[in-house]
Amino acid sequence: MITSLTTRPALRIATAGSVDDGKSTLIGRLLHDTKTVFEDQLQAVVKASRRYGDGETNLALLTDGLRAEREQGITIDVAHRYFATPTRSFIVADTPGHAQYTRNMVTGASTSDVAIVLVDARHGVVDQTRRHALIAALLGVEAIIVAVNKMDLVDWKESEFTRIAEEARLFVEELPHHVPVAAIPMSALLGDNVVDRSQHMPWYEGQPLLEFLELFDATPSQLPGARVHVQRVIRPQGGLQADFRGYAGVVAAGTLTPGAPITVLPGGRTSTVAAVHRWGAQVQSAEPGHAVVVELTDDVDVARGDVLVVSDAAVPPIVTEDIVVDICWMIDQPLVAGSRHWFKHGSRTGHATVTAIEHRYDSVSPTHEPADQLVLNDIGRVHLRMGEPIVADIYAHHAEGGRLILIDAATNTTAGAAMIAAVHPGGRA
Amino acid sequence: MSTELISAAHLDALTDEAITIIREVATECESPVLLFSGGKDSAVLLHLAVLAFAPARLPFPVMHVDTGHNFSEVIAYRDALVQDWGVRLVVASVQESIDSGRAVEDTGLRASRNRLQSVTLLDAIAQHGFDAAFGGGRRDEDKARAKERILSFRDRQGRWDPRAQRPEPWALLNPRIRKGEHLRAFPLSNWTELDIWQYVARHDVPLPDIYFSHTRTVVERDGMLLSVGGPVVLEPGEQPFDAVVRYRTVGDASCTGAIASTATTIDEVLAEVAAARITERGATRADDTFSESAMEDRKREGYF
Numbered sequence A: 001m002i003t004s005l006t007t008r009p010a011l012r013i014a015t016a017g018s019v020d021d022g023k024s025t026l027i028g029r030l031l032h033d034t035k036t037v038f039e040d041q042l043q044a045v046v047k048a049s050r051r052y053g054d055g056e057t058n059l060a061l062l063t064d065g066l067r068a069e070r071e072q073g074i075t076i077d078v079a080h081r082y083f084a085t086p087t088r089s090f091i092v093a094d095t096p097g098h099a100q101y102t103r104n105m106v107t108g109a110s111t112s113d114v115a116i117v118l119v120d121a122r123h124g125v126v127d128q129t130r131r132h133a134l135i136a137a138l139l140g141v142e143a144i145i146v147a148v149n150k151m152d153l154v155d156w157k158e159s160e161f162t163r164i165a166e167e168a169r170l171f172v173e174e175l176p177h178h179v180p181v182a183a184i185p186m187s188a189l190l191g192d193n194v195v196d197r198s199q200h201m202p203w204y205e206g207q208p209l210l211e212f213l214e215l216f217d218a219t220p221s222q223l224p225g226a227r228v229h230v231q232r233v234i235r236p237q238g239g240l241q242a243d244f245r246g247y248a249g250v251v252a253a254g255t256l257t258p259g260a261p262i263t264v265l266p267g268g269r270t271s272t273v274a275a276v277h278r279w280g281a282q283v284q285s286a287e288p289g290h291a292v293v294v295e296l297t298d299d300v301d302v303a304r305g306d307v308l309v310v311s312d313a314a315v316p317p318i319v320t321e322d323i324v325v326d327i328c329w330m331i332d333q334p335l336v337a338g339s340r341h342w343f344k345h346g347s348r349t350g351h352a353t354v355t356a357i358e359h360r361y362d363s364v365s366p367t368h369e370p371a372d373q374l375v376l377n378d379i380g381r382v383h384l385r386m387g388e389p390i391v392a393d394i395y396a397h398h399a400e401g402g403r404l405i406l407i408d409a410a411t412n413t414t415a416g417a418a419m420i421a422a423v424h425p426g427g428r429a
Numbered sequence B: 001m002s003t004e005l006i007s008a009a010h011l012d013a014l015t016d017e018a019i020t021i022i023r024e025v026a027t028e029c030e031s032p033v034l035l036f037s038g039g040k041d042s043a044v045l046l047h048l049a050v051l052a053f054a055p056a057r058l059p060f061p062v063m064h065v066d067t068g069h070n071f072s073e074v075i076a077y078r079d080a081l082v083q084d085w086g087v088r089l090v091v092a093s094v095q096e097s098i099d100s101g102r103a104v105e106d107t108g109l110r111a112s113r114n115r116l117q118s119v120t121l122l123d124a125i126a127q128h129g130f131d132a133a134f135g136g137g138r139r140d141e142d143k144a145r146a147k148e149r150i151l152s153f154r155d156r157q158g159r160w161d162p163r164a165q166r167p168e169p170w171a172l173l174n175p176r177i178r179k180g181e182h183l184r185a186f187p188l189s190n191w192t193e194l195d196i197w198q199y200v201a202r203h204d205v206p207l208p209d210i211y212f213s214h215t216r217t218v219v220e221r222d223g224m225l226l227s228v229g230g231p232v233v234l235e236p237g238e239q240p241f242d243a244v245v246r247y248r249t250v251g252d253a254s255c256t257g258a259i260a261s262t263a264t265t266i267d268e269v270l271a272e273v274a275a276a277r278i279t280e281r282g283a284t285r286a287d288d289t290f291s292e293s294a295m296e297d298r299k300r301e302g303y304f
Helices: A023-033 A039-051 A067-072 A099-110 A127-139 A158-173 A209-215 B008-028 B040-053 B072-085 B094-099 B117-128 B193-203 B266-275 B280-284 B294-300
Strands: A011-017 A079-085 A088-094 A114-120 A143-149 A181-185 A227-234 A246-252 A261-265 A269-278 A281-283 A291-296 A307-310 A318-329 A340-345 A348-361 A379-392 A403-407 A414-424 B032-035 B062-066 B089-093 B132-134 B151-154 B182-185 B214-221 B224-227 B241-247 B258-260
Touching (some): A011 A127, A099 A127, A114 A158, A127 A158, A127 A318, A143 A209, A158 A181, A246 B008, A340 A379, A379 A414, B008 B132, B008 B182, B008 B193, B032 B040, B040 B072, B040 B193, B062 B094, B062 B117, B072 B089, B089 B094
Parallel strands (some): A011 A088, B062 B089
Antiparallel strands (some): A227 A307, A261 A269, A318 A414, A340 A348, A348 A379, B151 B182, B214 B241
């Protein structure tokens, strides 16, 4: 029942961890115990559980929705589910554990605030746990929850939990980005410490998972100053509004108000915000995430791909053709120095050439090694030369301006997810 | 029971996200179209699309795939809406696909034209040269939809391959396709049925009358209330009766069921939806209960 009013936006969470560690079961348990599962969905899952010989009701079937997934009992692609409690709404991405489907895990985790990394209490931290924790950290999640699952299979022993939680914590703390980490002992299958507090583990004094998620608040980051990646020029043809000229895009990284002096990058022309519109009406200010149309006081040249930046930005973006990125590689064709791809950064598309591969991350330890190529599912640091200047931010400072995808020119598929780690101002390094 | 917004901020964020997706796809693609069924999701989608480009006009047409098995209220609503909002309407007719031999009509008592829509839809996309089609599909509707990307690739045969979807990190949309391929775009991916109704309430989006309680002659079949007097053929032993109902979804009249409801206002509908224990498709769509993977199978063939 919906009874309370909150002004907090939904919390986005993603599961992560190795195959069979219980990710889909955990999400099924969360949905079930928050009374989010509809009667017909549950009936369908009971029926399917029987058909696939799963014995008891297999809650993983709530998110493993593709036929191939249900037949094989695995998760192939990310499923998105939604649920709400009296205090908060949640968007959940249930991601696959197989290394083969890492690209789908990246898709699910990329927009998440919190990553729940599952660990099977019998097996402890394994390579895939480390790989997913590394990806989550690079993607900039605001917290990692280590869910030590299947505690029922280790007799609910505190010593087992403490050992695994410590190992996971040490690994996360050594990752390149500092991410807060918490550990919770649970049994997703039986529902212990998911929504309801476990009766089997009185020694655990922390929060059950749902309570942690309901109360979680990200530390507000320092906003570097508003920018708008221009998606489209809004220009009515004829009529009363024939003189209207506005620039559509999303506000990022600060507040945009009429009267604000702005610079149009990469060109560098300056103007002033005349009016800001949102949802078809004028507004007094716009915040990050707002889809706006911006009118300027001058008739300057602004096109799709340009970025409007408030001129007094605390941390202005850098116009550059040379960037250093951490990249997750997602296609069979290896990434090598000299390879050429399409890129999409904000609303700008162009060519990018790989000029060097600095290193490949070792997914088993928080270190890296030299490499001359990145193959499918590798994560590494590479240098890119863009075919045209882009308006770049460091991903850790401002994610929207610091992320891009590479697109394979031969197949048009999305080939890499890249996060800008460093830039070389003014072009050639 | 309170029906106030659980989070105004959440609906705000969904609204901004949808508008951003619509602008991005409409600008990247050369010839987009918005698929409009007259149902609540496509009404919200169209409303968002109009807002996305204001004060300019909607820069693409809307297309109705007409099964010929319509609720008359929905067609009247469709025609009034496109006129009021100044939108260009294209109608693709399943009847024409049948007449020209492109599609073969199911026969039998419970025949439905639902599946045939895929043929008509793909033909119309090819005929008009559309390279992207916006749909009102939501991930919470069905377990196969829950797996689909916001921008979803279709090969030259219009097929969806759920095992080879393009990664979509940060929802940075990749619109690159070759000639003959196309994209489906789902700006409402992250919306739930309740979000849709909250948006309808907030923006006073007009909807067909059949979404609100009325008296209708129906027959009960497989636990669903099907409207009598249209394409539904009575089976032996079935007794039509008058019931107070509303529609929770609007689709092909031969396979879309009504639910018993006294909700006559948006607020009453909101209260009903918030308390519902059955999904909208489970409660109202005979076509989705055929088999466990009915939606996935249809989507592989090019369905919405």
